Structures are given as structure tokens and as C-alpha cells.
Amino acid sequence: MKNFKLALVALALIGLTGIANAGGVGYIDYARVIDNYAYAKQVTKEVDAKGLEMQQFLVDKEKEYKSLDTPLKKQSFEEKVSQEFKAKETAYVTLKNKREQEVFTKIKDAAKAVMVEQKLDAVMDVRGVFVGGLDSATGAFGSVGISDNNFRGLNQRVSLTGLVGSGILMSDSSIKSHMNYQAELSFFEPHFLNSDNSLMSKIYYRDLGSYRIPLALERRIGLEGTVAHRLKYNKNLSSTLTAGVEYIHLEEGDEAGTKNLYNLHHLNIADRAQQLEGGFFLKLAPGLSYDSRDSAVNPRHGALASIRYEEAFGLDGFGKTNGRLTGMAKRYIPIAKKSSLTLTGRGGIKVHGSDMPEIMAYRLGGPYTIRGYKVNGVGTGTSFIMGSAELATPIPFVDRLKVNFLQNLRLTFWVDAGRVFDPTISSVLYDRPIQAITAGIGLKVNMPGVGPLSVDYGFPLTNPGPNGSPNGYFTFGVGDMMY
Structure with missing residues (x-):
């Protein structure tokens, strides 16, 4: 429009x-x-x-x-x-x-x-889009998508997207350089059974150099459906139930490099097999979400919160079964006429599953968690906690330009802090700092149908470890991570 x-x-x-x-x-x-x-x-x-x-x-x-x-x-x-x-x-x-x-x-x-x-x-009855650019998680990428926003004339949405990337940008030596291939077919039903329910389902395929397991190649195939129900007694509160199956395959990407790392840290190379453990999982995840924001584009008032419990049943080995609890809360505070302060808290914990594969561990570092660090640069573990404070303000004099795109552009000043607990082998192999505090500046714009596009420069206020940089890094983010 x-x-x-x-x-x-x-x-x-x-x-x-x-x-x-x-x-x-x-x-x-x-x-x-x-x-x-x-x-x-x-x-x-x-x-x-x-x-x-x-x-x-x-x-x-x-x-x-x-x-x-x-x-x-x-x-x-x-x-x-x-x-x-x-x-x-x-x-x-x-x-x-x-x-x-x-x-x-x-x-x-x-x-x-x-x-x-x-x-x-x-x-003529469908719409398509091609996007190209840079992203910290996919490198130089091209994305093509085609969608029908009124499928069968019932206001349903069908979308097919594909992405090809050169590999992870702003990563360190832990991520194997490998082409990134992703594809997803999704279907959205706005009135599932009745007007208070909606259904989002998708089938996806992902093949990339893993940024969860160092020097590994990762492939995922999955089917997932989420039913959301708006609660009548509170119009801002919704419940969700997600069910799906996922196959995860991991393979060695650099055998010589992996052996050198294990020898350097005096670890048993036999433990590598445990690191590369994937599996076939049935997932069930109930959740609650709360949204009282005044706007979904550049909110200045209200709150956004969610909590979700995911139980992953190991279909090819019940010992892999595990449960994780994750939560998030954001508070938007108006500053002056057009600026806002956003306070965010997030956390996650493994509830059970002593043999939970490392691929399911939490991670911190990169454009979507602790900015100013490379992907996974802070560490990976079975639980985490983090918070951030971000001041977003329009760029001076931009409102004088008659370009609608620029009206959503915001200059941001932020501080991120976080810590992982019970570090994985990957954190040991690369001497991750485990905890971090960073500060920085960035630009952010919300694009309808894409989400937030952001570029940030952050620098650490704490010791970044031997593989980090005291001068910090640029990070690039495109919407929410597909993976």
C-alpha cells in the first residue's frame, strides 16, 4: 500500500x-x-x-x-x-x-x-518476492518466495519460500564453511474450527554448516503445526499448542580440525560421537503469550510476554527424550514524543533429560541474543538467562523526507547481558566466556512480512575470552531466524 x-x-x-x-x-x-x-x-x-x-x-x-x-x-x-x-x-x-x-x-x-x-x-492470483543481501546467520543470501494470501477465497495463506546462502557471516573457526540451503512450505488458517482459533502449519528442510555443533554439517527435515487460541476473559492473552516431528542429522565437517581441538584440550575424541548425535523426535509444546503493545511495528506502550514448555520424545531412542522451559518478557516505555525504551528478559532451562543431545542446547552470541559477539561467541549450555535495555529513537530530520520506508527507521542504543549454565563441550573447546555484557549502537527498521532488519555494532564490557575481540563486532539481522 x-x-x-x-x-x-x-x-x-x-x-x-x-x-x-x-x-x-x-x-x-x-x-x-x-x-x-x-x-x-x-x-x-x-x-x-x-x-x-x-x-x-x-x-x-x-x-x-x-x-x-x-x-x-x-x-x-x-x-x-x-x-x-x-x-x-x-x-x-x-x-x-x-x-x-x-x-x-x-x-x-x-x-x-x-x-x-x-x-x-x-x-496473476499469487504474489512473489525475491530478496538478496547479507545476514549474520546465512552470509550473502538470496531468498525467493511465492504466496497466495487468499487461498481458495477463504482468507487462508499458502506460502513457499526458499533460501540459498554462502554460509555464516561474522562467525569464528567453530562453524564449518558450507552453503546454506533452506526451504519451507507453510499454510495459515485464520479461523480453525471457530473464530477464536488459528492454525499455522509448515514443512521445512534445512542444510547448513552447524552453528550449534562446531565443525559439523547439519541437516533437518520437519513437519510442525501450531494452534493458537485467544482467551475470552483476557483479549491480550492467547494459548498455543505446537506438535510436530523432526529428523536431525549431523556429520563430521572437519575431522582433522576436530582431532586437533580435542587433543589441545586433553579431551577424549570418542566423545565426538556424542556431540554429533541427532535423532528423530516427536515434539509437543504448550505455551501462553501476552501482547498489549500499541503497535506491532514500532511499539511504545504495553508489554509482550510468552512462556513455552517443549517435550521432545526420542523416537529412535527414548533416552534422548528431554523437556525444556523457555520464557520471554518485554516492556515498552514511551520516551519523549516518538522514542521508546524496551526492557527485555529471557531465560530457558532443561527440565529433564540427562542424555539430551547437545544440538538442543541453548546458545548466546550473535544478532538475536548478545550483540557484539559472533554467533555462539558467549557459549552454549543447558540453561541460560539474559536481558537487554534498548532505546529506539527516530533519526533526526528523517520525518521531513517523503519516504514512507524511512518513517519506520530507528536509531538504537542498547546494552545486552547474559550467561549460560552447565556449559557444553563446545564451550570448552573454544574457551567461551560463558557470560557477557555488551553495549552498542544500531539501526533497525520493521518491514511488513519480513520483520525487523537490523545492523548493530557492539563491544564487550567484560572479558570476551581468547577467541573473542575486545573491539567487538558488527552483526546483521534479517527478521526472525528461520532456524
Whole structure:
């Protein structure tokens, strides 16, 4: 919706791909499609006006809030405004999605009108995207995806994505250089059995140089489904239940390098077989999540929290069965007019499973945990705890530019701290510091459908160990990790 010219370009690329695959069925005169852009501009103005109306609502309410004289009045006022804003935000998203579909339909109809034959209809009913760039977890990568956001006309979503990467960036010698291949087919049902439930299911394949087990190659194949249920007595609280099966295969990536490491630390090389233990698992994971954020893009008020227990049953050896409990909580505090302070706490612990494979251990270090360290640079263990404080603020004068993309860009200042417990063999082999405190600065922008894109530079405030750098590192993050 923010830039329909981009949508037209993407549509053209999809059409051209379809024609090539159809062996010359026909052609599309895209000048006719672009002629319909006047309507798109009209819709853009309508949606932008609705967004400005929401911004003005917050400004007006902030003035009212400042005039209140007691904490009780302020608390009551905050709760009331939060409910009103949620309703406005829902109406805004509904309008935005409706208008977007209208524009896409008009473009599709215009394209159909100039088709020589109707054999490309299926191509026009789906959307595709190609992304390339850099990421700490995949290296130089290319990602291609195709999705249908109204599958069978029932508002269901089907998506197929693939990723090819050159390998882990900002990693150390513990990660075997290996091409990264990933593919995922997902299906989302927004009304599963009734309107309070949703279903997300996926099938995936991953082949990469393992960043959990040093110098190993890792392959995963899995099937997973998650049912989410919104609780009626608290609209911000949802329960989830995830079930799935996963096959994990590990193999040696550098036999000579591994032997040298074990000899250097006077460890028995026979223990390597235990490190490389994968397995076939049935997983069940109930959970609870709480979300009272005022916005999913750049939240300034509210909280986000979740807790999840995962039981992994070893189907090829019951001794591998284990259970883990993981939790997270975030609090968003508004600062000045447009900035925010985010306080985050996370933790995880192995509840049972003395023979839990090391591949399932927790890890710290990298763009998604302790920034300023390479992937796994802090350590791996059977439990962990970490926290962070991050101040996010708009870049000065960017709001004067008429580029919607830049309106979501934030300059961040942060501190991360964390520790792993009961370190694994990998932490011993590479002399990980086990605990760390870092500080740094970064840039972050939230992209719809992708998530947060971030680049950060952090440096350690504690001893980084012999394999770390006292000067810190840059880290690059793209959305949430696929793995």
C-alpha cells in the first residue's frame, strides 16, 4: 500500500516469469496496467489520511494525560485509551487490507484484459518476492518466495519460500564453511474450527554448516503445526499448542580440525560421537503469550510476554527424550514524543533429560541474543538467562523526507547481558566466556512480512575470552531466524 509502483513492478516480474514457463502463451501490455495507477494513488491518500488521524488521536490523548493529577486517573485513562486505539488500529488494518486487495484486483483485471489467452490466470492470483543481501546467520543470501494470501477465497495463506546462502557471516573457526540451503512450505488458517482459533502449519528442510555443533554439517527435515487460541476473559492473552516431528542429522565437517581441538584440550575424541548425535523426535509444546503493545511495528506502550514448555520424545531412542522451559518478557516505555525504551528478559532451562543431545542446547552470541559477539561467541549450555535495555529513537530530520520506508527507521542504543549454565563441550573447546555484557549502537527498521532488519555494532564490557575481540563486532539481522 505504501508504494503501488513497487507492487506493479513485482506484478510485472511474476507475469514475465509465468510467460517464460508457459512457453510463449502470450504477452501482457504493462503500460495498460500502469494506467490504473491513478486509482492506487487515490487509495494511498485515503489510507495515509487514516494513519494521520490515528497519530493525531495519540497526540490529543497525550495532552489529556498530562492534565490528569492522580496516578489512579492516569492508569484508568491509559487503559481506556489503549482500548480505543486498539479499535482504531483494527479498523485501519481492515481498511488497508481491503483497499490493497481492491487495487490488486483492478491491476489483475487490467492485465487479464490484454492477455492473448487466459492460461496465465493462476499466475496473476499469487504474489512473489525475491530478496538478496547479507545476514549474520546465512552470509550473502538470496531468498525467493511465492504466496497466495487468499487461498481458495477463504482468507487462508499458502506460502513457499526458499533460501540459498554462502554460509555464516561474522562467525569464528567453530562453524564449518558450507552453503546454506533452506526451504519451507507453510499454510495459515485464520479461523480453525471457530473464530477464536488459528492454525499455522509448515514443512521445512534445512542444510547448513552447524552453528550449534562446531565443525559439523547439519541437516533437518520437519513437519510442525501450531494452534493458537485467544482467551475470552483476557483479549491480550492467547494459548498455543505446537506438535510436530523432526529428523536431525549431523556429520563430521572437519575431522582433522576436530582431532586437533580435542587433543589441545586433553579431551577424549570418542566423545565426538556424542556431540554429533541427532535423532528423530516427536515434539509437543504448550505455551501462553501476552501482547498489549500499541503497535506491532514500532511499539511504545504495553508489554509482550510468552512462556513455552517443549517435550521432545526420542523416537529412535527414548533416552534422548528431554523437556525444556523457555520464557520471554518485554516492556515498552514511551520516551519523549516518538522514542521508546524496551526492557527485555529471557531465560530457558532443561527440565529433564540427562542424555539430551547437545544440538538442543541453548546458545548466546550473535544478532538475536548478545550483540557484539559472533554467533555462539558467549557459549552454549543447558540453561541460560539474559536481558537487554534498548532505546529506539527516530533519526533526526528523517520525518521531513517523503519516504514512507524511512518513517519506520530507528536509531538504537542498547546494552545486552547474559550467561549460560552447565556449559557444553563446545564451550570448552573454544574457551567461551560463558557470560557477557555488551553495549552498542544500531539501526533497525520493521518491514511488513519480513520483520525487523537490523545492523548493530557492539563491544564487550567484560572479558570476551581468547577467541573473542575486545573491539567487538558488527552483526546483521534479517527478521526472525528461520532456524
